[in-house]
Amino acid sequence: MKNLKTVESHFAFGENWSEYSALIDDVKIQEAEKGLLRLVDQKQLTGKTFLDIGCGSGLHSLAALRLGVTKVLATDIDHESVTTTKNVLQKYVLPAMQYEVQEVSVFDLPNKVSEKFDIVYSWGVLHHTGDMYQAIKDATQLVKSDGLLVLALYRKTPMCGTWRRIKRWYTYTTDKRQQTARQVYIFLKKIRFKLSGRDFNAYKENYYNSRGMSFEHDVHDWMGGYPYESITPEETESFMQTLGFELIKKNVHASGFGLFGSGCDEFVFKKML
Numbered sequence: 001m002k003n004l005k006t007v008e009s010h011f012a013f014g015e016n017w018s019e020y021s022a023l024i025d026d027v028k029i030q031e032a033e034k035g036l037l038r039l040v041d042q043k044q045l046t047g048k049t050f051l052d053i054g055c056g057s058g059l060h061s062l063a064a065l066r067l068g069v070t071k072v073l074a075t076d077i078d079h080e081s082v083t084t085t086k087n088v089l090q091k092y093v094l095p096a097m098q099y100e101v102q103e104v105s106v107f108d109l110p111n112k113v114s115e116k117f118d119i120v121y122s123w124g125v126l127h128h129t130g131d132m133y134q135a136i137k138d139a140t141q142l143v144k145s146d147g148l149l150v151l152a153l154y155r156k157t158p159m160c161g162t163w164r165r166i167k168r169w170y171t172y173t174t175d176k177r178q179q180t181a182r183q184v185y186i187f188l189k190k191i192r193f194k195l196s197g198r199d200f201n202a203y204k205e206n207y208y209n210s211r212g213m214s215f216e217h218d219v220h221d222w223m224g225g226y227p228y229e230s231i232t233p234e235e236t237e238s239f240m241q242t243l244g245f246e247l248i249k250k251n252v253h254a255s256g257f258g259l260f261g262s263g264c265d266e267f268v269f270k271k272m273l
């Protein structure tokens with residue numbers, strides 16, 4: 001069994017983010033800003049320090065800087081994500097904006113980074129680390145007293161076990177087979193839209209409304225996102241309580257069967273110690 005906490009055992013997230021980053025434009029940046037403001041308001045961001053754990057493309061670190069945080073530390077375990085984030089930030093930030101990008105795993109953050117942050121943000125990351133509960137614990141170590149921890153985690157569904165096996169297969173198979181798997185997934189999704197009378201093309205065209213993301217890249221990320229764990233909102237809330245964090249906001253999905261996958265529930269917790 002491979003050690004799932006190392007980047008070698010992971011899906012190639014960084015490669016996907018590198019390709020996606022070519023699509024970043026003003027509209028996507030604005031959608032990323034809206035996505036962040038859905039969770040933390042302008043007052044909570046202005047003048048604050050911000051740690052992005054699993055920064056991916058760097059788009060949300062960029063959004064935080066544009067919304068007035070004083071300093072961002074963007075981190076990711078994947079070298080390509082780190083390079084992409086550096087490129088994205090270099091291209092879009094203003095000279096006065098202060099940021100740093102580091103290639104570091106969440107599990108090493110408490111030892112490698114001595115500073116604590118007003119806002120620790122980890123969207124769609126900690127369930128892909130190979131040890132979600134330890135990753136959450138490690139992320140909490142970086143939050144200042146009274147600071148915020150913003151998390152997005154995959155919702156547990158009856159299909160999660162099946163998806164974990166599909167993702168493991170997808171991660172280690174050939175590009176050609178990955179491509180075929182994506183085609184099958186999209187084909188089945190189109191049928192589902194048709195059966196429920198929804199417009200698939202409109203959904204795809206407006207997909208950037210979802211935090212500035214791209215449909216094709218998200219399909220690849222979903223199919224491959226491995227390691228994979230999931231959690232219910234109740235489990236998240238009670239675990240965070242044991243760590244001394246109080247829930248101040250959540251955006252959660254209606255429970256589903258998970259046939260086409262799961263979605264991320266979003267949470268904002270405040271450190272009470």
Ligand SMILES: C[S@@+](CC[C@H](N)C(=O)[O-])C[C@H]1O[C@@H](n2cnc3c(N)ncnc32)[C@H](O)[C@@H]1O
Pocket residue numbers: 005010013014017053054055056057060075076077078081104105106107122123124125128129221225
């Ligand atoms: C699905 S992406 C989310 C990216 C970004 N947060 C976003 O919302 O677009 C997950 C990211 O987590 C990173 N990641 C996975 N394991 C990690 C770890 N142990 N430490 C830090 N980052 C990790 C991956 O490399 C990838 O860039």
